[in-house]
Amino acid sequence: MKTSLILFCILVMSGTQSRIMAQDDFKLVTFPTEDGGSIEAALFDAGKAQVVVFAHGMIFDKESWYFLAEKFPDRQISALSIDFRGYGNSTSGNTNQKYYDILGAITWLKEQGYKEINLVGGSMGGAAVLAALDHFDDPVIRKIILLAPAGGPPVQSEQIDKLFVISKEEGLFDRVQNIYNHSAEPKQIKVYPGNAHAQHLFKTDYSEELQQLIIDFVVN
Numbered sequence: 001m002k003t004s005l006i007l008f009c010i011l012v013m014s015g016t017q018s019r020i021m022a023q024d025d026f027k028l029v030t031f032p033t034e035d036g037g038s039i040e041a042a043l044f045d046a047g048k049a050q051v052v053v054f055a056h057g058m059i060f061d062k063e064s065w066y067f068l069a070e071k072f073p074d075r076q077i078s079a080l081s082i083d084f085r086g087y088g089n090s091t092s093g094n095t096n097q098k099y100y101d102i103l104g105a106i107t108w109l110k111e112q113g114y115k116e117i118n119l120v121g122g123s124m125g126g127a128a129v130l131a132a133l134d135h136f137d138d139p140v141i142r143k144i145i146l147l148a149p150a151g152g153p154p155v156q157s158e159q160i161d162k163l164f165v166i167s168k169e170e171g172l173f174d175r176v177q178n179i180y181n182h183s184a185e186p187k188q189i190k191v192y193p194g195n196a197h198a199q200h201l202f203k204t205d206y207s208e209e210l211q212q213l214i215i216d217f218v219v220n
Helices: 002-025 062-069 099-112 124-135 173-182 198-203 207-219
Strands: 027-032 038-044 050-055 078-082 116-122 141-147 161-167 187-192
Touching: 027 099, 038 062, 038 099, 050 062, 050 099, 050 124, 062 078, 062 198, 062 207, 078 099, 099 116, 099 124, 116 124, 124 141, 141 198, 141 207, 161 173, 161 207, 173 187, 187 207, 198 207
Parallel strands: 050 078, 050 116, 116 141, 141 161, 161 187
Antiparallel strands: 027 038, 038 078
């Protein structure tokens, strides 16, 4: 019993330390959206040359990406993890369309002087990225990584490099495959075994591999 309690305390302390370290590495920022909303995000700043925007799934929030976002500054790449409208301190505008939050992030980053923008979205976040790109075409967008996007149009831009990630047995497989098939080159798709959906893949044995895949795709 005493051993179990000690192990539990160590795990809790480790998790607390990890969160404190992350908080030391970012600052909270807010930016407006075209439809009048206000979005809060965590900025892991490493200069203006390149930035990765992280967009979370329905049951997640901006903090769900911190473990990955904090790995980019060591590679001289900034990261911005957003809370969609209705999450955290973010507020809605005059519509529930979350693609406005992605567009707001892109506009704000451009105004701040960031030169190249990469987008990472999981499930709902991936759908928001696809919808945003359907309304916005700008060479500042360099690469996108979509983890099982929950809908959205194919990406027609040939300037954007695209990585789709999906589990073979999950319910959205056919839909994501169809979006991938109809998106323009350059593109690639990574299919994992099992049925883990989007960000839930980080809870599987493939977590480390997937993290490295995303990092390598952005960096190279």
